[in-house]
Amino acid sequence: MTDKKPENLKRRGFLLAAGVGSAGAVAVAVGVGKEKTPPVATVKAEDKVGSYEETRHVSNYYRTARV
């Protein structure tokens, strides 16, 4: 992480003040917090939330991104 750089501290302060800072309470709702889910080779149809897919890493992303 590069949070020690002044511009990043400024940016972080701005995001928090703007209301983008309190994560966690909605972890279940949007699937965040599952980033450590093991990669999968395929994507279930219902996992689709958008239009991108290619290889394994994106398959994994779709799994974690499920809303």
Added chain:
Amino acid sequence: MSAVLERVAAGPLLSDEDRARAEHYAVLSRLFASAPDADFLRQLPALAATWGSSGNALGQAWLMLGDAARNIDAEQLEDEYTRLFLTIGRPDVMLFGSFYMAGFLMEGPVVELRADLAELGLGRRLGVTESEDHIAALCDVMRHLIVTGPDAAGLGRQQLFFTRHLAPWFEALSDALERAPDARFYPRTAALVRAFFEIERLAFDML
């Protein structure tokens, strides 16, 4: 194993603000990928309780969206989504960036977008008919870039992608949503679109 996959598998530690950003992109993607189903519709007021606030534009946008979600059911929303976004010919509201950036669908911006996606190792899923500049797809890419790259290099990738593919047209999209005719729900997503992306734009400017 690709470098990107390793980063996902290792579960990079996201800061609170990056998690919140990723969650916002996930929500925006889901709002526009298809009509919210009953489950997601029920979650929106809970999300609004978390992020809603009268003290800033984003918080106000969330309060409005939570209220909109409580006052419509999934069936009505399906009708509204279909009518606004899927009409054959010229839909009331376009969800594709190239329409706003070039005036037509599938124009130069899509070509540039495909090149940038190829650089990132991303591409369109087989069977998907929407082009890559759909707002939901772009939000998916941003979320992917956030969760896989919270470091300085990753932030640089996020900034580049946002600046090229979302910053030029999110305000026009928000305006179009706000003006959507005979609609009860999607005009009330306009403020969230505008407030969140405006925060993103200002925050990237600080890098």
